[in-house]
Amino acid sequence: xxxxxxxxxxxxxxxxxxxxxxxxxxxxxxxxxxxxxxxxxxxxxxxxxxxxxxxxxxxxxxxxxxxxxxxxxxxxxxxxxxxxxxxxxxxxxxxxxxxxxxxxxxxxxxxxxxxxxxxxxxxxxxxxxxxxxxxxxxxxxxxxxxxxxxxxxxxxxxxxxxxxxxxxxxxxxxxxxxxxxxxxxxxxxxxxxxxxxxxxxxxxxxxxxxxxxxxxxxxxxxxxxxxxxxxxxxxxxxxxxxxxxxxxxxxxxxxxxxxxxxxxxxxxxxxxxxxxxxxxxxx
Numbered sequence: 608x609x610x611x612x613x614x615x616x617x618x619x620x621x622x623x624x625x626x627x628x629x630x631x632x633x634x635x636x637x638x639x640x641x642x643x644x645x646x647x648x649x650x651x652x653x654x655x656x657x658x659x660x661x662x663x664x665x666x667x668x669x670x671x672x673x674x675x676x677x678x679x680x681x682x683x684x685x686x687x688x689x690x691x692x693x694x695x696x697x698x699x700x701x702x703x704x705x706x707x708x709x710x711x712x713x714x715x716x717x718x719x720x721x722x723x724x725x726x727x728x729x730x731x732x733x734x735x736x737x738x739x740x741x742x743x744x745x746x747x748x749x750x751x752x753x754x755x756x757x758x759x760x761x762x763x764x765x766x767x768x769x770x771x772x773x774x775x776x777x778x779x780x781x782x783x784x785x786x787x788x789x790x791x792x793x794x795x796x797x798x799x800x801x802x803x804x805x806x807x808x809x810x811x812x813x814x815x816x817x818x819x820x821x822x823x824x825x826x827x828x829x830x831x832x833x834x835x836x837x838x839x840x841x842x843x844x845x846x847x848x849x850x851x852x853x854x855x856x857x858x859x860x861x862x863x864x865x866x867x868x869x870x871x872x873x874x875x876x877x878x879x880x881x882x883x884x885x886x887x888x889x890x
Contacts, residue, residue, distance in 0.1 A: 656677070659676045665726070686701050688700045698713075733753060734754055736751070736752055757784065758783065758785035763780075770852070772829060778849060780822045780841070780847065781821045789842040789843045794812065833851065837851055
């Protein structure tokens, strides 16, 4: 791998040297050849398109693209290379890949100045700075920042929820750290997709797709059969779960403190027992 990198760097230096010689030969014809952004084509100057975003957010495991667009790129002797700054590793030169990691590939659209670095199955360790370099003399560079994130979902109020029979079950699922809104969010009850046109009725969902997307599931007139595990499944994030308990009047009063369940009798009854004990002890 190191020998390939050395060969690649040597190749780049040769191209740079050839470009420098050609640039010097044309210096008397065109003073613009002294510019660092010159592509050494007479009467033409290369530059990076500033309209292309240099901050790229990609989802974990989903192909990422870093697009480097060079304007006035017409000299066929020039090469565009991609380098990774984390380990100063040469990834691609022109159409060729100079790394053993086959997740990386250079894509060039013919008759355009677009040189795109494709990264398959990006991981958190792929986050960082990448350099798009053109072999002018001196070379010119554009820097791109890749952020690999993992979208997650969360059902508010979890992991357990207690409601009374006849009340409304209100579940809100929030999707965080997603570079784009999910295409859909599906709700499941005990592994079965919830259908809003079922005979049960009283089921509705409202979904908002924004920077932080959310989906609200409402189940009116809760029955004991509505108890169980509910799952929120966004198209681009890990699913999340909540267990719903529908209680009727025959159950002991259940009190929830910081997610923990207490089945102690009501405070008033406890107080009466304590008072009675104290009374018999001292009377």
